[in-house]
Amino acid sequence: MDLRQLEYLQAIAEQGSFSRAARALGLSQPSLSQRMRELEAELGGELFLRGSFGVRLTDLGTQVVAQGSAVLRQVEQIRTEARSRTGDPVGDVAIGLPTSVALHLTVPIVREVTRRFPGIRLRVIESMSGYLQEWLASGRLDLALLYKLDGAPGLRITPILTEDLYLIAARAGHEEDRASIPMAEIVPLPLVLPSREHGLRQNIEAAATRAGMALQVGVEVESLVHMKELVRDGDRFTILPFAAVREEVRAGLLIARRIVDPVVRRPVALAVSAERPLSQGARRVAEVVEHAVQRALSGRADP
Structure with missing residues (x-):
């Protein structure tokens, strides 16, 4: 196995086609196919599934592409480090x-x-x-x-650093000027938050659990833009750092109240x-x- 074979493999994975990869690499398709057959023979398994859909990676191919990408990045790092010294x-x-x-x-x-x-x-x-x-x-x-x-x-x-988290609400219907809000007042509110795989959600729920409280998450959304849009509808709330809503607060679209009792930080x-x-x-x-x-x-x- 050599670096060129790994580069060829990555090109095929990115292009989804031997013919497109060959054109991108400046090779003939038979030559590219031969190099991949040699690599498959050395590794003892097929790297591709070929069919009317084009080319797809097998499990082995996916593994080799992932590991090969890391190797190619390390090689490129060696080259750039050498050039950067001058x-x-x-x-x-x-x-x-x-x-x-x-x-x-x-x-x-x-x-x-x-x-x-x-x-x-x-x-x-x-x-x-x-x-x-x-x-x-x-x-x-x-x-x-x-x-x-x-x-x-x-x-x-x-x-x-650490940043405080804020309850975010629509400006309409929440005109009362309050800089902060206790966690206990957030418990009954319908929240839109990312899924539990998200670090923000984990941080919020851990703080609530430590305080002996359970939040009401009615909708899970992974998109920050969509979370804020749903809050602007006026019937849902979310929890975010202030920096994530600074522009909307300045524009008068959203309000942000710092969570206290306990303070929630990440x-x-x-x-x-x-x-x-x-x-x-x-x-x-x-x-x-x-x-x-x-x-x-x-x-x-x-x-």
Whole structure:
């Protein structure tokens, strides 16, 4: 097995077709097919299912693609590290951001990285914290922001700050000016929250359980945009950090009341793999991300 075979395999998986992969790689299709047959013979199993649907990976193929991608990223990191030693950092850096912060952190992070490190090709992936943690472990991501600081084997966690959580309601029908709301008043309210796989939901329910309370979650929605839209309808509430609704509060669409008795907070941390060293480019991006988080999330920053 060689790196070129892994590159060919990844191209076929991405293109879903031997012919399209061959064109993308600048190879003839018979030559590409021959290299894949050699790889299958060496591994002792089929990597693809071929049919009218095109090409699909077998279980073995899926495993090899995942592991091969990590290998190819490590090889590319070696190359870029060597080039970076003679100048500014270069190469690919992939970062993961939870949805609740991606809306207001993606643009400033991209702008700052582009301004300071033009040789870095940045890729920003937005998803739930659980998925980001898995992708860090597999090598798909170089670094990510996470909310869970425990139960993350194989990761190196650097706490950045903690942020308060707020009850979010529609402005219409809730004109009373209250900066805070006790947890006990939230218990009977119909909430729209993400599923239990989401770090935000886990944090909220853990706080409620410690206080001996059970929340009423009537709707589960993974999309932050849709959660806020449902709250604007006026008959549902949600719980979010203030930064996730800052613009809607300024526009007079939503109101945010800090949860007290008990205060509910969640930690924000920067996570990287404990097993793979960061490239110089990834280290510089990590610095940008940490500063961006501190600027955007520290304090409520009311309008």
